[in-house]
Amino acid sequence: MKKILAVLAVGMISSMAHAATVGSQSYKDNIEVGGSMWIPFGPHADSAGLPGVGVKGVALGQLSKISMRSVRKLTEQNPDYGATDGNNVTVVTPPAHGKVAMGNFNFAQLADSNAEVYYGEWTAHNDTAGATRSVYYVGKDKTANMPTSGTATYAVKGINQYSGNNQLNGTFTADFGKNTLKGSLANNALNVGVDAKINTAAASFNGSATAAGKTGTSQGHFFGNNAGSLAGFAKFDDRKLDTAFGGVKK
Incomplete structure (x- = not known):
């Protein structure tokens, strides 16, 4: 023992x-x-x-x-x-x-x-x-060499009450000069929007989220070389709207 x-x-x-x-x-x-x-x-x-x-x-x-x-x-x-x-x-x-x-x-x-x-x-x-x-x-492998200028587009997928055929898909755009991350992902039943600020030193992002007419919060991190990917979630008062997502740079 x-x-x-x-x-x-x-x-x-x-x-x-x-x-x-x-x-x-x-x-x-x-x-x-x-x-x-x-x-x-x-x-x-x-x-x-x-x-x-x-x-x-x-x-x-x-x-x-x-x-x-x-x-x-x-x-x-x-x-x-x-x-x-x-x-x-x-x-x-x-x-x-x-x-x-x-x-x-x-x-x-x-x-x-x-x-x-x-x-x-x-x-x-x-x-x-x-x-x-x-x-x-x-x-x-949280990103250690975060970009400080330029933009990047991420192909993003999400999970919300997954049933096999309702994966969410969308696009996020990061502006590393303005430190913003914006975009949305959706399936036939739900559209989730994200509007966040990038913290370069922490390789993270935090901000707001919207879904079904409700406002919530969003958070996540960048991973890999030169912020090659990201992952996070949107959170709302209604747990059924909470959505996890991840994306890879196009």
């Missing part, structure tokens, strides 16, 4: 050292994202400091995060837990006899070789009303 606790302690310390892994979630009552802990064995074995997620009440608790890679690997090794579909969205829905405490995940990984970035949504098992729903993003 002492040996196992020592290994896990080293893993948690190692994960804290990877400051370049950043992310956030709309609510912390059930999940928390950040750098993963080192897990040397088991189905979630992986390195420390990777983009990870912790679910309250699972394993060592909310602050001990497993890598998003290993969550995806769980569906590859156990197809009855879910799968990654043609939109590159990993849908995790544990069966009633499985690890239902981990909840349901819908998340995507950005197709950008310069960074490992994920965005998605989580709900507790059997929460059909979405009262526990949280959206999130997490990635490693």
Whole structure:
């Protein structure tokens, strides 16, 4: 037991050292994202400091995060837990006899070789009303060489109450001279707009969001070389409008 606790302690310390892994979630009552802990064995074995997620009440608790890679690997090794579909969205829905405490995940990984970035949504098992729903993003290799002039356009996709055929699509434009990020993404049922200010020193953005006639907030980070990609979410008083998104520079 002492040996196992020592290994896990080293893993948690190692994960804290990877400051370049950043992310956030709309609510912390059930999940928390950040750098993963080192897990040397088991189905979630992986390195420390990777983009990870912790679910309250699972394993060592909310602050001990497993890598998003290993969550995806769980569906590859156990197809009855879910799968990654043609939109590159990993849908995790544990069966009633499985690890239902981990909840349901819908998340995507950005197709950008310069960074490992994920965005998605989580709900507790059997929460059909979405009262526990949280959206999130997490990635490693936060941009260290942010542009200070010029513009860039990002092809952005989003997840909101994902059902397999309702992925949101849109375009964001960053003006690095004016430090602004603006754009929108939509599907047949929802249009989400983002109007944010870029913080060059933090490689982040924060601002407002709009959807269904409501005003909310937006936040996120840039990842990879020269801000090659971004991820974040829009948050509203109505959790059903909360939308996670990610995009790669065109």
